[in-house]
Amino acid sequence: MNVYVYLCANFFRIYVIRRLMKCFFKDSSSSNILVSITFLAYFVVNSAAYLCINIPVLNLMTNIVFLFIIAFLYKSSCSKKLMAIFFTYLICMLAETVAAKPILLLDFDMETSLNFIIVISDLILLIITSIIERTVFLKDEYFLNYYQKAILILIPIFTTVVEYYILIQTGESKLAILSTILMIIINMFILYLFDNIVRISEELWENRNLTELNAAYKKQLDIIKSNQEKISVMRHDFKNHIVKLSTFVENQKAKEYLSEITDFVDVTDLYVNTGNNDLDGFLNYKISEIKKCGCNVKYSIKIPHDFSWNSFDLTSILGNLLDNAREASVCSNDKYVELNMLYDRGALKLLIRNSCKENVKTETLSIKTTKADVLNHGYGLKIVRNIVEKYDGEIKMECKNKIFGVNVVMLSTTN
Numbered sequence: 001m002n003v004y005v006y007l008c009a010n011f012f013r014i015y016v017i018r019r020l021m022k023c024f025f026k027d028s029s030s031s032n033i034l035v036s037i038t039f040l041a042y043f044v045v046n047s048a049a050y051l052c053i054n055i056p057v058l059n060l061m062t063n064i065v066f067l068f069i070i071a072f073l074y075k076s077s078c079s080k081k082l083m084a085i086f087f088t089y090l091i092c093m094l095a096e097t098v099a100a101k102p103i104l105l106l107d108f109d110m111e112t113s114l115n116f117i118i119v120i121s122d123l124i125l126l127i128i129t130s131i132i133e134r135t136v137f138l139k140d141e142y143f144l145n146y147y148q149k150a151i152l153i154l155i156p157i158f159t160t161v162v163e164y165y166i167l168i169q170t171g172e173s174k175l176a177i178l179s180t181i182l183m184i185i186i187n188m189f190i191l192y193l194f195d196n197i198v199r200i201s202e203e204l205w206e207n208r209n210l211t212e213l214n215a216a217y218k219k220q221l222d223i224i225k226s227n228q229e230k231i232s233v234m235r236h237d238f239k240n241h242i243v244k245l246s247t248f249v250e251n252q253k254a255k256e257y258l259s260e261i262t263d264f265v266d267v268t269d270l271y272v273n274t275g276n277n278d279l280d281g282f283l284n285y286k287i288s289e290i291k292k293c294g295c296n297v298k299y300s301i302k303i304p305h306d307f308s309w310n311s312f313d314l315t316s317i318l319g320n321l322l323d324n325a326r327e328a329s330v331c332s333n334d335k336y337v338e339l340n341m342l343y344d345r346g347a348l349k350l351l352i353r354n355s356c357k358e359n360v361k362t363e364t365l366s367i368k369t370t371k372a373d374v375l376n377h378g379y380g381l382k383i384v385r386n387i388v389e390k391y392d393g394e395i396k397m398e399c400k401n402k403i404f405g406v407n408v409v410m411l412s413t414t415n
Contacts, residue, residue, distance in 0.1 A: 003051060005115050005118070005119065006047070006050070006051065006115070006118060007047055008184050008185070009118045009119050009122050009184060010043060010046060010047050010050070010118070011043055012122050012126075012184045012187070012188060013092075013118075013121075013122045013125060014039055014042055014043045014046070015039075015188065015191075016122065016125050016126050016129050017039075017067075017088060017092070017125075018035075018039050018070075019129055019133065019191075020088055020091065020125075020129045020132065021070060021071070021074070021084065021088065023129070023132050023133055024074075024076070024080065024083075024084035024087075024088075025071075025074035025075065025076055025080075025084065034073065035070075035073050038066075038069060038070055038073060039070065041066075042066040042069075042070065045062060045066070046059070046062050046063065046066065049062045063089065063092075064085070064089065067085045067088055067089060068085060071084050071085050091125065091128050091129070092121075092125060094124075094128070095121040095122070095124040095125040095128060096117065096121040098121070098124050099116075099117050099120035099121035099124055100117050100121070119183070119184065120160060122184065123156050123159055123160040123183070123187065124156075124160060126156040126187060126191075127156045127157055127160065130156060155187070155190055156187055159183050159186070159187055162183070166179045271283070271284050271287045271288070271297075271299065272284055272287070272299070272301050274301055274303055274305065274307065275305035275307075276303070276305075276307055279303075279307070279311070279314065282315055282318065282319070283299075283301070283318065283339075286318065286319070286322045286323075286326075287299065287339075289326065290322070290325075290326045290329070290337050293326060293329075293330050293335075294330070294335055295326065295329045295330065295335040295336065295337050296334075296335060296336050296337070297337050297338075297339070298336075298337070298338045298339070299338070299339040299340070299341075300339070300340045300341070300342075301339075301341045302341065302342045302343070303341060303342070303343040304343060307343055309348065309412070313387045313390070313391075316383055316384070316387055317350070317383075317384050317387055317388070317408065318350075320380035320381070320383050320384050321350070321352045321380075321384060321406055321408075322337070322339070322352065323380065324354075324380055324381075325337045325352050325353075325354035325404075326354075328354050328355070328356045328357070328404060329354040329355050329356070331356070331357045332354075332355040332356050332357045332402065333355070333357075334355035334402075335355060336353075336354060336355040336403075337352075337353070337354045337355075338351075338352065338353040338354070339351075339352055340352075346411060346412040347409055347410065347411055347412070348391075348408075348409070348410045348411075348412070349407075349408070349409050350406075350407070350408040350409075350410075351405065351406070351407050351408075352405070352406045353403055353404065353405040353406075354403070354404055355402060355403060355404075356399065356402050356403070356404045357402070358402060359399050359400070359401075359402055360399050360404065384406075384408070387410075388408055388410055391410035391411055391412075392410075392411050393408060393409050393410035393411060394408075394409055395407070395408050395409075
């Protein structure tokens with residue numbers, strides 16, 4: 001067997017297996033570096049076992065052991081990990097079987113046949129993996145249409161057909177071996193370029209949504225400020241008119257009724273009154289929204305009267321976190337939201353808790369949205385993260401006993 005062909009093909013096979021594993025597991029419990037090192041060790045050990053010893057049972061055990069090790073680097077249940085190992089190995093065996101039958105019919109010696117079985121089986125494995133990626137597990141790749149997904153699947157299919165043709169025409173020549181290596185390299189480059197295009201497309205889509213959400217919050221803040229000023233003027237004038245009107249009324253019951261109206265006007269929805277008009281208006285609006293949904297709201301705002309912060313950034317953080325808290329709380333039994341805000345020695349500390357229907361995992365900052373419109377939702381926490389990083393802060397989340405909490409600390413800057 002040609003060593004270079006085998007090493008190239010085996011490296012490509014393990015790379016495709018890594019892609020296949022990602023179909024079963026979204027996130028890794030270990031760092032990407034550790035996962036990459038493990039796959040590299042898989043390649044080295046597997047190649048050495050095959051080229052130096054080449055005992056079928058040992059090769060089988062090497063593959064199974066490393067598949068177990070790799071599977072347990074990902075976050076999932078044991079049953080799903082075992083299922084992933086089983087299906088991964090089954091797909092690899094299927095690819096080898098499909099590749100072996102037609103090649104063994106050709107009049108080549110055993111070494112040449114093994115070379116091409118390995119290469120063709122890798123390409124078939126890539127075809128199967130691409131189909132699984134684009135049609136079963138990765139349905140959320142909304143920026144790819146069916147034609148683009150079909151092209152990605154057809155590339156390894158055409159490559160396999162071309163390789164079969166070259167194999168039949170050239171047999172055991174050096175051209176055949178060179179072509180197999182080039183086919184593998186071409187497919188690896190295509191996969192690499194495709195992954196980068198997908199990543200860039202996703203970032204562009206997210207940035208567009210972040211820009212639209214930020215613009216919406218800025219507009220909302222402007223509307224709240226404008227309405228607050230109008231309501232304050234109307235309330236003040238209306239109270240003066242009632243007081244003036246009461247001096248002209250002689251009927252005692254009418255005076256009592258006007259007095260009740262005056263008391264009602266004095267009772268406002270100003271839950272928060274820090275002296276910062278922008279912040280007060282926005283928080284009062286958000287708290288009012290939460291209360292209208294039937295949620296019990298507890299809040300504590302401790303900031304100085306001369307508190308100065310970027311209104312737009314603060315609005316984005318509070319708006320996203322309070323909206324998430326309200327939506328989760330409404331679906332729960334307790335319907336509870338708590339807001340704590342403290343400014344102390346140049347640091348702004350936010351703590352928002354809310355009841356939730358069930359406990360959620362908080363290992364990563366990106367929590368998948370539960371809304372039907374996944375294209376335009378699910379970016380709230382990304383907005384918060386970006387702003388927190390801007391102020392050299394940190395964000396922590398926890399969920400215990402169906403109470404979800406977000407703790408944000410930001411340092412005052414000149415931004």
